[in-house]
Amino acid sequence: xxxxxxxxxxxxxxxxxxxxxxxxxxxxxxxxxxxxxxxxxxxxxxxxxxxxxxxxxxxxxxxxxxxxxxxxxxxxxxxxxxxxxxxxxxxxxxxxxxxxxxxxxxxxxxxxxxxxxxxxxxxxxxxxxxxxxxxxxxxxxxxxxxxxxxxxxxxxxxxxxxxxxxxxxxxxxxxxxxxxxxxxxxxxxxxxxxxxxxxxxxxxxxxxxxxxxxxxxxxxxxxxxxxxxxxxxxxxxxxxxxxxxxxxxxxxxxxxxxxxxxxxxxxxxxxxxxxxxxxxxxxxxxxxxxxxxxxxxxxxxxxxxxxxxxxxxxxxxxxxxxxxxxxxxxxxxxxxxxxxxxxxxxxxxxxxxxxxxxxxxxxxxxxxxxxxxxxxxxxxxxxxxxxxxxxxxxxxxxxxxxxxxxxxxxxxxxxxxxxxxxxxxxxxxxxxxxxxxxxxxxxxxxxxxxxxxxxxxxxxxxxxxxxxxxxxxxxxxxxxxxxxxxxxxxxxxxxxxxxxxxxxxxx
Amino acid sequence: xxxxxxxxxxxxxxxxxxxxxxxxxxxxxxxxxxxxxxxxxxxxxxxxxxxxxxxxxxxxxxxxxxxxxxxxxxxxxxxxxxxxxxxxxxxxxxxxxxxxxxxxxxxxxxxxxxxxxxxxxxxxxxxxxxxxxxxxxxxxxxxxxxxxxxxxxxxxxxxxxxxxxxxxxxxxxxxxxxxxxxxxxxxxxxxxxxxxxxxxxxxxxxxxxxxxxxxxxxxxxxxxxxxxxxxxxxxxxxxxxxxxxxxxxxxxxxxxxxxxxxxxxxxxxxxxxxxxxxxxxxxxxxxxxxxxxxxxxxxxxxxxxxxxxxxxxxxxxxx
Numbered sequence: 001x002x003x004x005x006x007x008x009x010x011x012x013x014x015x016x017x018x019x020x021x022x023x024x025x026x027x028x029x030x031x032x033x034x035x036x037x038x039x040x041x042x043x044x045x046x047x048x049x050x051x052x053x054x055x056x057x058x059x060x061x062x063x064x065x066x067x068x069x070x071x072x073x074x075x076x077x078x079x080x081x082x083x084x085x086x087x088x089x090x091x092x093x094x095x096x097x098x099x100x101x102x103x104x105x106x107x108x109x110x111x112x113x114x115x116x117x118x119x120x121x122x123x124x125x126x127x128x129x130x131x132x133x134x135x136x137x138x139x140x141x142x143x144x145x146x147x148x149x150x151x152x153x154x155x156x157x158x159x160x161x162x163x164x165x166x167x168x169x170x171x172x173x174x175x176x177x178x179x180x181x182x183x184x185x186x187x188x189x190x191x192x193x194x195x196x197x198x199x200x201x202x203x204x205x206x207x208x209x210x211x212x213x214x215x216x217x218x219x220x221x222x223x224x225x226x227x228x229x230x231x232x233x234x235x236x237x238x239x240x241x242x243x244x245x246x247x248x249x250x251x252x253x254x255x256x257x258x259x260x261x262x263x264x265x266x267x268x269x270x271x272x273x274x275x276x277x278x279x280x281x282x283x284x285x286x287x288x289x290x291x292x293x294x295x296x297x298x299x300x301x302x303x304x305x306x307x308x309x310x311x312x313x314x315x316x317x318x319x320x321x322x323x324x325x326x327x328x329x330x331x332x333x334x335x336x337x338x339x340x341x342x343x344x345x346x347x348x349x350x351x352x353x354x355x356x357x358x359x360x361x362x363x364x365x366x367x368x369x370x371x372x373x374x375x376x377x378x379x380x381x382x383x384x385x386x387x388x389x390x391x392x393x394x395x396x397x398x399x400x401x402x403x404x405x406x407x408x409x410x411x412x413x414x415x416x417x418x419x420x421x422x423x424x425x426x427x428x429x430x431x432x433x434x435x436x437x438x439x440x441x442x443x444x445x446x447x448x449x450x451x452x453x454x455x456x457x458x459x460x461x462x463x464x465x466x467x468x469x470x471x472x473x474x475x476x477x478x479x480x481x482x483x484x485x486x487x488x489x490x491x492x493x494x495x496x497x498x499x500x501x502x503x504x505x506x507x
Numbered sequence: 508x509x510x511x512x513x514x515x516x517x518x519x520x521x522x523x524x525x526x527x528x529x530x531x532x533x534x535x536x537x538x539x540x541x542x543x544x545x546x547x548x549x550x551x552x553x554x555x556x557x558x559x560x561x562x563x564x565x566x567x568x569x570x571x572x573x574x575x576x577x578x579x580x581x582x583x584x585x586x587x588x589x590x591x592x593x594x595x596x597x598x599x600x601x602x603x604x605x606x607x608x609x610x611x612x613x614x615x616x617x618x619x620x621x622x623x624x625x626x627x628x629x630x631x632x633x634x635x636x637x638x639x640x641x642x643x644x645x646x647x648x649x650x651x652x653x654x655x656x657x658x659x660x661x662x663x664x665x666x667x668x669x670x671x672x673x674x675x676x677x678x679x680x681x682x683x684x685x686x687x688x689x690x691x692x693x694x695x696x697x698x699x700x701x702x703x704x705x706x707x708x709x710x711x712x713x714x715x716x717x718x719x720x721x722x723x724x725x726x727x728x729x730x731x732x733x734x735x736x737x738x739x740x741x742x743x744x745x746x747x748x749x750x751x752x753x754x755x756x757x758x759x760x761x762x763x764x765x766x767x768x769x770x771x772x773x774x775x776x777x778x779x780x781x782x783x784x785x786x787x788x789x790x791x792x793x794x795x796x797x798x799x800x801x802x803x804x805x806x807x808x809x810x811x812x813x814x815x816x817x818x819x820x821x822x823x824x825x826x
Contacts, residue, residue, distance in 0.1 A: 264607065267623075271614035279602050347598035350563055351659075355615045356587040506564040 006106070028439060033061055033125055054132030055205060061126065062143050062201050065119055069150050070179055071435050072115050077158035078172040080107045085166055090240060100236045104159065104229065112155045119147050135205070142204045142213045150197045153221045154179070156228035163232045164239050169341055173334065180330055181293070184323065188301040195220060261285050272352070272362055276369025280342050281335075290327070291376040298323050298380065317387025324380030329415070331377065335370040336422040337434050339363070344427070344504060353505040359498060406479055413486045417441070420493035427500045448485045514539045514667055514698055515560065518571040522555055522564070528722055529555045530570075535717045535727040537667075537700050542693050544709040544730070545702040546812075547719035548820055553702045554595060556719070557671050560700070561592040574667060588616075591660035595671040595702075597652055601645035605636060605655050608644055609662055616663035630658040634688060650681025657688060668692065670701045674708065686712055710734075710812040718819050725819040733815050741766060743808035744791060746777040749801035758798060762790050778808070 084090040084107075093103060126144075129135050154175075161174040186193040193199050195217050204211070262284035268274040277283060301319040305311040343349035352362060418441045425440070426433035513536035520533035530552045537543045547553050558564040559572060562583040566572055572579040574586045600608055606627060613623040631637040634654040644652060653673060660668055670689075674682045686708055689699055703709050709716065710730065717727040726733055748755075751774035759768045759777065764785025769778045781788055795802060 266620060267607070267610045267614035269614065271611050274614070275600065275611055279600060346600070347594075347596050348600060350558075350594055351592075351598055353563060354561060354587055354590075354592050355612070356584040357615065358584075502565075506558050 033064070033122060053134065054129040055134030055207070057132060058126060058129035058135045058140070058143070059201075059205055061122060061129075062147070062205070063198070065122070065147055066150065066197055066201065068118075069115065069147065069154055072151070073154035073158050073179060074172045074176045075435065076111050076115065077108070077155045078162055078175045079168040080104075080111060080155075080159050081162040082165060082168040082171050085240075086168065094240070100233050104163075104233055104236065108155055108159045108229075112151055115151045115155070116148060119144070119151070134207070136209070138213070139204055139209050142209070142211070142215075143201055145213050145218060146197050146200050146204065149218045149221045149225075153225045153228075156225040156232070160228045160232045163236055167345055169338065169345055173338070176334070184297055184326060185300070187322075188297060188304060188319075190304070197221075262288075270365050270368065272357070272365035273369035276366045277372055280338075281370050281373050286373060287376065290373060294323060294327060294376050294380055313387045314391050317384045317391075320380045320384030320387060322384075324377040324384060328374055328377035328381065331374050332415070332419055333422055333434055335367070335373075336419040337426040339366050339370065339423060339426075340501065340504075341426050349501075350505050359501055363501075410479065410483065413483055413490075414441075414445070417444075417486050417490050417493070420490055420497065424493055424497050424500065427497065427504065444489065448482060448489070512538050514575050515700065516571075516573045517556070517560070520556065520559065520566070520570045520572065521568050522552070522559065522570065522722075523567065530559075531722040533719070533722070533724050535724055537698060538715060539698055540693065540696055541714040542689065542699045542701060542712055544713035544716040545700060545719065546704075546706065546709060546716060546816060547702075550721075551719040551820075552722040553719055554671055557592070557669050557700075557702060561590060561669055562586055563592075588663065589665055590667045590669055591663070591665035592669045593656055593660050593671060593673055595675065597649065597656070597676075599644050599652060599656065599659075602643065604641050604643055605631070605647075606640040608655065609658055612659050612662045618663070626662060626664070627658075630661055633661070633691070634658045635684075648681075650677050650684070653677060653681065653685065654688070657685070661692075666696075666698060668697055668699045668701075670699065672702055672704065674703060674705055682708065706812045706816055716812075718816060720820040726815075730812075734812065741780050742783045742788070744779045744781065744788070745804065745806050745808050746779060746791070746795065746802065747804040748775045748777075748795075749803055751775050752798055752800045755795065755798050755800055758794050759791065762794060763787050765791075775803075 081090070081104075084093060098106075123144075126140050127137075130137060130140065157178060158171065158175045161171040161178075162168075165171045165174065182192065183196070186196045186199070200215065200217050203209075264278045264283065282289070298319055301323065302311065302316055305315050305319065340349065343352055353359070355362075357365075418437060421437035421440055421444075422434045424433075425436045429436065515537035517536070518534050520530045521528070522530040533552070533556060545553055545556070555564065559566055559570070560574065560579065562579055566580050575589050577585040577589065579586050600611070603611065609627045609630065610623055613626055618626060627640075628637070631640055634657055636651065636654055636658070639647075639651075644655060647655065657673070660670075673689075674685055677685065682705070689701070689712065693699060701709070701713070713730050715728060716730050716733055718725040718733075756768055756770055756777065759765060759779055762781075764782045764787040765779060766782060767778075767780040771777070779791060781791070792802075792805065795805075
């Protein structure tokens with residue numbers, strides 16, 4: 001029998017199943033689960049301190065799955081409709097007589113099934129957790145219900161952005177922004193935290209859980225997901241008409257100058273920074289939005305801290321520092337993953353490279369134009385530091401006080417290395433470069449940590465003989481070694497990125 | 508030593524992408540103030556050549572390209588100032604207005620605000636878009652976008668324009684208008700190196716042509732030389748009369764040097780083949796006048812660029 005309505009679904013399922021990213025994710029999940037299983041098995045056999053290895057193991061793979069689903073939202077699900085728009089095949093699909101409902105359902109369900117199958121494949125490992133002890137079958141079923149609901153929610157959220165945007169990177173960026181905002185808000189607002197799948201899983205995995213498998217939070221998430229689907233369906237025709245048309249919009253007013261809330265000034269002397277600031281990152285409007293969001297989150301945090309009595313200066317400073325730091329970090333990752341991606345997606349990179357400006361100048365100008373958006377979080381960090389100045393002054397100046405400084409420096413160098421990895425992988429794969437970068441970063445961390453520790457230990461021996469504190473000397477040498485290796489890796493990545501960009505310009 | 512009249516000199520260009528050899532000993536020159544066509548089937552290596560000239564690819568091995576005497580490999584910044592490259596795809600910052608787009612590129616090339624205002628005004632007038640400078644690029648038709656693209660290429664007043672398939676995807680009107688602009692640019696002293704598949708338009712437009720096939724140059728030189736090559740001593744003339752003439756065919760056949768006369772189906776057109784060495788071509792017209800026949804058209808039949816292209820390039824699927 002021939003079912004025309006399922007043809008698209010079957011095709012999408014086949015294509016999605018063959019994606020390289022899916023294979024990679026499957027293997028990564030398998031390796032991580034396998035390693036953790038071995039670790040918890042050993043813990044249960046040899047450690048008297050571990051009382052519930054099954055629960056610990058299950059908690060680990062559940063957290064891993066929640067992160068994995070979040071990543072899927074930004075990578076796989078966000079391209080549901082935009083991939084058809086980008087290759088210009090959406091109009092052809094619509095001409096086959098498929099209804100909007102069938103089209104959206106077929107496209108989103110196929111990707112959702114790929115994600116669900118990846119989660120479902122871990123069921124035997126999860127049941128093994130019951131054998132290891134500390135977790136009941138009821139808890140496992142309840143957690144799986146949360147995971148599937150979360151996939152459904154993320155998939156529909158990404159579908160919504162995939163419908164309203166024309167490019168996958170835009171859909172992925174918006175999905176990422178909403179998810180990040182949700183988790184930042186959940187740190188401050190208890191109501192948001194209550195609905196968060198992470199806290200829901202935490203509640204389920206409390207020993208002696210007797211609650212409903214289908215909780216109120218799950219019902220709310222289903223309702224939100226269905227709403228996103230319904231809205232996507234409702235607005236589909238309007239946004240498809242705009243974004244699938246590569247030619248001019250046949251609306252008389254649309255070709256006229258856009259009504260901009262903030263006027264765009266004449267091109268700066270640094271033209272690339274100007275373009276990056278006003279046309280890639282969002283311009284003054286973007287800065288205002290980020291500032292307002294930051295103010296809202298920080299204000300909310302301060303408000304909730306006043307509910308438990310008058311907050312201390314350090315608490316307020318902490319809220320400013322944490323929020324500013326998270327937003328700054330996210331912005332840096334976003335900037336690194338999109339710095340050249342927009343040009344490559346829009347095929348404007350070769351035009352840019354034709355200007356009598358070196359690649360280095362282009363890259364630094366682009367960073368300059370994009371990093372302006374970090375001003376609001378940097379201001380928040382500075383305010384936070386101002387609030388905690390007294391606490392910092394109270395720390396006695398000694399070798400120990402250098403510890404946090406060393407930590408900040410190490411963290412900074414490592415974060416810079418991660419950003420380089422993000423930039424490099426964003427030039428290699430279309431979506432999910434930051435995920436691959438995180439995995440490589442994790443592997444490199446182990447790779448660099450072991451040799452620097454060994455060299456540090458060997459180098460510190462002579463100092464131990466002459467009477468200096470062996471531990472301190474070892475720590476200093478190991479730290480310097482690690483920094484040196486990271487700086488070398490950064491320089492190596494720098495060259496790799498330059499090479500890759502030159503090759504992309506000629507493609 | 509480069510010929511003083513040639514502004515683009517390609518010598519022994521070899522280029523490969525891993526195992527695939529894209530260019531094999533490509534050597535040719537482009538003369539100053541000419542329109543030089545660059546023709547070849549898909550996969551012939553045209554875009555690779557253009558990217559090498561425009562500094563987007565690095566020449567390999569003994570390949571040597573000089574643009575206005577500057578070495579593409581070593582003096583890429585000087586080369587970029589001298590050339591304007593329009594790639595084969597529509598790559599534009601579509602969220603900008605036309606003015607912002609041109610202003611951005613002008614600023615990137617280091618023009619002052621005053622210079623930018625003058626240049627952009629002139630360019631918009633040249634491409635006939637001065638009334639739409641505040642329109643968003645994404646709202647423009649393909650033809651208009653291509654005009655803006657052309658204006659962008661000219662923003663720093665380059666002497667050599669490299670155009671990769673500039674007419675692809677354009678409707679007939681937009682194509683004709685684009686060709687008119689290119690002629691105007693040639694009259695303004697620019698040299699244009701244009702790659703295209705639309706051979707009929709290239710034949711009318713170009714002074715010189717290079718034909719590339721499977722990474723090798725099959726012909727390079729003047730367009731006229733290409734169209735008249737291999738014709739030998741026998742030249743074909745086309746004669747069309749207003750009314751059929753009963754005796755003319757026989758009279759033409761009797762002329763010295765005439766090897767063949769063919770009458771068209773409508774009995775008004777003649778294809779006359781005459782040996783060029785006989786030097787009796789003018790006798791054809793004398794005979795026609797003697798017969799009191801009213802002439803509509805009389806011209807030498809040359810090979811069409813399509814035919815020349817087909818003769819020089821291989822048929823079939825390319826790897």
